[in-house]
Structure formats: structure tokens, C-alpha cells
Amino acid sequence: xxxxxxxxxSADPALRTPRLTVVGAGIxxxxxxxxxxxxxxxxxxxxxxDALANDVLLDYARPGAIKLYVGKRRKEKAFEQEEIxxxxxxxxxxxxxxxRLKGGDPFVFGRGWEEMQYAQAHGLEVAYVPGxxxxxxxxxSAGIAVTLRGVSRSFWTMTATTExxxxxxxxxxxxxxxxxxxxxxxLHKLSFIVEIWTAAGHPDRxxxxxxxxxxxxxxxxxxxxQTIEHLAxxxxxxxxxxxxxxxxxxxxxxxxxxxxxHSKLL
Amino acid sequence: xxxxxxxxxSADPALRTPRLTVVGAGIxxxxxxxxxxxxxxxxxxxxxxDALANDVLLDYARPGAIKLYVGKRRKEKAFEQEEIxxxxxxxxxxxxxxxRLKGGDPFVFGRGWEEMQYAQAHGLEVAYVPGxxxxxxxxxSAGIAVTLRGVSRSFWTMTATTExxxxxxxxxxxxxxxxxxxxxxxLHKLSFIVEIWTAAGHPDRxxxxxxxxxxxxxxxxxxxxQTIEHLAxxxxxxxxxxxxxxxxxxxxxxxxxxxxxHSKLL
Numbered sequence: 001x002x003x004x005x006x007x008x009x010s011a012d013p014a015l016r017t018p019r020l021t022v023v024g025a026g027i028x029x030x031x032x033x034x035x036x037x038x039x040x041x042x043x044x045x046x047x048x049x050d051a052l053a054n055d056v057l058l059d060y061a062r063p064g065a066i067k068l069y070v071g072k073r074r075k076e077k078a079f080e081q082e083e084i085x086x087x088x089x090x091x092x093x094x095x096x097x098x099x100r101l102k103g104g105d106p107f108v109f110g111r112g113w114e115e116m117q118y119a120q121a122h123g124l125e126v127a128y129v130p131g132x133x134x135x136x137x138x139x140x141s142a143g144i145a146v147t148l149r150g151v152s153r154s155f156w157t158m159t160a161t162t163e164x165x166x167x168x169x170x171x172x173x174x175x176x177x178x179x180x181x182x183x184x185x186x187l188h189k190l191s192f193i194v195e196i197w198t199a200a201g202h203p204d205r206x207x208x209x210x211x212x213x214x215x216x217x218x219x220x221x222x223x224x225x226q227t228i229e230h231l232a233x234x235x236x237x238x239x240x241x242x243x244x245x246x247x248x249x250x251x252x253x254x255x256x257x258x259x260x261x262h263s264k265l266l
Numbered sequence: 267x268x269x270x271x272x273x274x275x276s277a278d279p280a281l282r283t284p285r286l287t288v289v290g291a292g293i294x295x296x297x298x299x300x301x302x303x304x305x306x307x308x309x310x311x312x313x314x315x316d317a318l319a320n321d322v323l324l325d326y327a328r329p330g331a332i333k334l335y336v337g338k339r340r341k342e343k344a345f346e347q348e349e350i351x352x353x354x355x356x357x358x359x360x361x362x363x364x365x366r367l368k369g370g371d372p373f374v375f376g377r378g379w380e381e382m383q384y385a386q387a388h389g390l391e392v393a394y395v396p397g398x399x400x401x402x403x404x405x406x407s408a409g410i411a412v413t414l415r416g417v418s419r420s421f422w423t424m425t426a427t428t429e430x431x432x433x434x435x436x437x438x439x440x441x442x443x444x445x446x447x448x449x450x451x452x453l454h455k456l457s458f459i460v461e462i463w464t465a466a467g468h469p470d471r472x473x474x475x476x477x478x479x480x481x482x483x484x485x486x487x488x489x490x491x492q493t494i495e496h497l498a499x500x501x502x503x504x505x506x507x508x509x510x511x512x513x514x515x516x517x518x519x520x521x522x523x524x525x526x527x528h529s530k531l532l
Contacts, residue, residue, distance in 0.1 A: 027396075031302035034292065034398060038301070105402050108421075113411035116519050126519060130293075130403035130480075132300060136371050137396035145379035153428060154436050155374075156445065157413075158420035170420050173443055179422065179436060214396075253382050253392060 016045065016096030020088055020119040022112040024105040024131015028141070028214035030054035032132045037101075040129055044099035046091040048084065052103055066095065081111055085118040092124050105133040109159055109184055135182050138213035138242035142220040143253035152180045152248045160186030160193065160243075167192055175200035180246035187241040190229060197225040197245065206249035212239035222249060282311065282362030286354055286385040288378040290371040290397015294407070294480035296320035298398045303367075306395055310365035312357040314350065318369055332361065347377055351384040358390050371399040375425055375450055401448050404479035404508035408486040409519035418446045418514045426452030426459065426509075433458055441466035446512035453507040456495060463491040463511065472515035478505035488515060 021040045026032035041047060041060040050071030058067055070079045092098045106112025116126045135157040139146050146155035156179045158170050167189065174181045175197045186193060197205055207228045209221040217239060223231045287306045292298035307313060307326040316337030324333055336345045358364045372378025382392045401423040405412050412421035422445045424436050433455065440447045441463045452459060463471055473494045475487040483505060489497045
């Protein structure tokens with residue numbers, strides 16, 4: 001028993017099994033996609049994709065595959081979640097293999113699980129292809145390890161807000177610990193995060209903001225709870241950001257300038 | 267500034283820059299490696315590798331590349347960490363590009379950061395290639411999302427023991443929360459974990475053990491804190507295990523049997 005993909009091709013479209021593969025595209029750099037994800041894209045009849053770091057990933061699709069954008073543009077949703085659910089099922093019943101392509105890993109703050117659950121309840125075969133998650137890889141791309149021998153033996157990944165938009169109450173719990181805290185989608189709540197860690201008695205704790213991780217635009221801002229708002233105010237980068245709080249942020253491997261080659265794909 | 271790999275080839279070996287790329291190989295399924303990792307392996311002059319889920323990954327090396335196993339076999343270390351550090355530097359100074367290939371992500375409970383830090387301090391260029399981590403993907407392969415809307419808005423990843431072999435004191439803190447707790451390398455401490463969650467008043471909390479995630483041997487055992495030891499005793503699987511504790515474990519997508527195809531690589 002495994003959720004691993006059942007990637008067979010049927011020569012006859014009429015014999016295609018309706019099925020859904022939820023696929024993680026990884027972060028930023030389009031080469032941070034897995035071989036299995038590339039293979040799933042190539043075997044898709046329909047690709048439903050979110051705002052991806054790089055649309056070049058869609059080039060792995062076979063000629064004639066249907067590609068539908070179902071993500072958010074700015075704050076407007078192109079589709080409601082319920083519409084995506086129905087689209088998955090309808091497209092699979094009509095065309096066969098639907099690949100749902102999402103940034104990062106589809107089970108980390110995505111709706112990948114819900115989509116699989118709905119699809120399976122409606123008779124589709126389902127499979128999951130994990131991806132490189134910004135929960136780990138954003139810090140790493142800035143030379144920061146989420147765990148580090150002698151410094152941090154765990155990391156706690158959360159969003160800054162709950163579904164209703166309130167502050168996540170787990171932030172205050174995490175601020176009482178020494179774990180590495182990784183906050184996704186939290187930059188708009190930075191001042192609240194600073195308040196929480198200050199109130200917990202940790203104004204000097206190290207904090208990093210990593211934006212556009214693993215892309216040529218990557219920027220990292222590193223400071224303390226006390227200084228980070230001032231430092232962040234100087235930057236005007238609107239890209240996706242990950243916040244990392246904890247002593248491991250004091251241990252940064254400073255990178256040499258690199259020659260990124262984002263056009264070269266296998 | 268980025269730690270992203272500077273993957274240039276030099277025609278003349280004498281002009282090769284001594285450098286280290288720490289590469290995550292992903293989990294279990296050898297197709298869960300990224301395109302960038304495959305490219306790094308192909309551009310390595312020397313590969314220092316740990317016990318990998320699948321040695322087929324070494325086939326991406328160019329002809330003539332040196333491949334050295336430096337991991338653990340059973341509980342015996344082939345090399346001490348300090349020896350690995352020296353080996354990285356010496357091999358890079360002699361041959362050029364050293365790839366350090368590790369399962370999962372190299373910055374999650376690996377020594378990847380330390381190796382990069384040492385290498386950089388000794389004059390090497392360094393780069394990091396993230397990988398699919400079992401922190402997220404082991405649960406996912408069993409149909410369990412580490413975060414799930416309405417159920418869990420965070421996950422906390424830790425090992426069961428500290429460097430000295432004692433129980434990780436963060437387990438008791440995590441048992442007081444409602445986060446999804448992901449415990450790596452913890453199966454040998456299962457009875458202690460059960461004790462901690464029982465003492466915290468959560469004997470009925472859901473728990474899963476996922477072994478050999480994303481391989482044909484994958485097994486998952488799902489129960490509660492009260493029942494898991496009994497359930498686990500029936501299984502005699504010695505493969506790497508990830509423990510997941512939290513309400514999200516109650517929400518499992520049951521998979522259909524799949525046809526895994528581990529021989530087909532791009």
C-alpha cells in the first residue's frame with residue numbers, strides 16, 4: 001500500500017483510468033523539481049497548476065496536454081476551492097490523468113490532501129509526489145540549517161495566521177521554546193511576531209527573512225527580534241518570504257557569488 | 267548572494283576550482299531526487315556518499331568520477347566526522363568538485379552544514395542543493411498531510427534523542443501542544459514516546475509509524491498512543507521509520523495498490 005504514483009500509459013484514451021496525481025513542484029529554482037514530478041507532468045492529460053515559481057515546468061507536458069491555471073493572481077482567486085475539486089473530477093472523467101501541480105510540497109499548507117480526498121471519494125485513483133518544501137529549503141538556500149548540532153535539534157513550521165486571518169496562537173507557544181521556528185506566509189505579520197518574541201523575553205533572538213529563495217532574486221535579511229523591522233523596512237521585495245527564528249540563524253554560511261543557470265534544464 | 271550551485275565545468279582539470287556541493291538525494295524512491303541534484307552528481311569529480319536509499323543514484327556520475335562511501339553500516343561508522351571533513355578538503359584540492367550526497371535534505375539532522383562550514387573555512391567554494399525531506403514526505407507517502415486545514419496548522423520536526431543519546435526534552439513540550447509532531451530516528455524510543463504523550467493526558471492521540479517511505483517496502487502502522495506499541499510489535503520491519511503524532515493522522519487517504527517502477531530513471 002502506497003500513495004506512490006501508478007504512472008502507466010494507456011495507448012487508447014478511452015481506456016484511461018480517471019486519476020489524480022498531486023505533484024510538488026519544489027521551490028524557486030525550476031531545477032528543484034524531482035524526476036518523478038517531471039515524469040508525472042509528462043504523463044498528464046490535464047495539468048491544473050497554481051502560480052508556480054517558473055512556468056517553464058509546464059514545458060515537460062506532452063504535446064496536446066491541457067494546461068489550466070487555477071491559482072491566485074494577486075489576492076484574487078481564479079477559482080474557489082470547490083470549483084477546483086469539481087474541475088479535477090470532471091477533467092479526469094473526460095480526459096484521464098489529471099496532474100495538480102503546486103509549489104513546494106502539496107501537503108505543506110496546500111490543499112493537496114483535500115483535493116486527493118475529494119477525488120478519491122469520487123472514484124478517482126490518487127497519487128502523491130512530494131516536493132522540496134520551503135519549510136526546509138528556504139533557510140538552507142540562505143546558508144542556514146533548520147537543525148544544527150549543538151544549536152537546534154528541532155524545527156517548528158507554521159503559518160502566521162489562522163484560516164480566519166487571526167494570528168496563529170501557536171506563535172506564542174513557539175516563542176517560549178528554543179526550537180527553530182519557520183514561519184511561512186508571515187511577512188505581513190512581522191510586527192506582531194516581533195511583539196510576541198519580545199513579550200516572551202527574547203528581544204535578542206536571531207531572525208532571518210529569506211525572500212525568493214533559490215532564485216536569482218534571492219535576498220536574505222538577518223538580524224534580531226529587536227532590529228529586524230528596521231532592517232526589513234529598507235527592503236522593498238514583494239516576493240514570497242520565509243521567516244526563520246532561532247539560534248541557528250546566527251550560524252550562516254556566507255555564499256560566494258554564483259552563476260545561476262536557470263535556463264538549463266535536463 | 268546565494269548558496270546555489272556554481273556548476274561550471276572546466277575543460278582543464280588543473281584549472282578546476284576546489285569546491286563542495288552538499289546535495290540532498292531525497293527519500294526512498296530514487297526518482298525523488300531533483301534535477302539539480304542529478305546535474306550536480308554528473309558534474310562531480312568526487313562523490314562522497316552516505317548510505318543511500320538506492321545506489322542507482324551514483325549512476326548519474328560521469329565516467330571516471332571517484333565514488334567513496336563514507337556513511338554508516340549498521341552502527342559502525344566507516345569514517346569519523348572529522349575524517350569526512352578532511353576528506354572533502356583533500357579531495358577537492360586534488361580533484362576539483364566534491365559532491366557530498368546525503369539522503370533527504372542535507373540540512374535536516376545531517377551534518378551537511380558543518381561540512382560546508384569546514385570546507386569554506388579551508389578555502390573551498392560551497393553550494394547546497396536541497397532535497398525532499400522525510401520530515402514532510404514520509405507522512406505524505408502514507409496519505410497523511412503534516413498540515414491540514416481545520417485540523418493542524420503546524421508541524422514540529424525533531425529527533426527522539428539528543429546527541430548524548432538522552433531523550434529529547436522537546437518531546438515533552440511538543441506533547442503539550444496540538445501541533446503535528448514528526449519524529450525522525452525515534453522508533454527505538456517508542457515506549458518512551460508513548461509514556462510522554464500518556465503523561466501529557468493524550469492516550470487517545472493518533473500516531474503513525476511509516477517505514478521505508480516511498481519504496482515498494484513501505485509500511486504504515488496507524489493507531490493511538492495507547493495501541494501503537496502493540497500494533498508495532500507485530501511488525502518486524504527494520505527500515506528507516508518516521509513517527510507522526512497528531513489529529514491529522516486520523517485523516518488518511520487510503521491508497522490503491524500501485525505499480526512502482528523503480529528501475530525507470532530519466
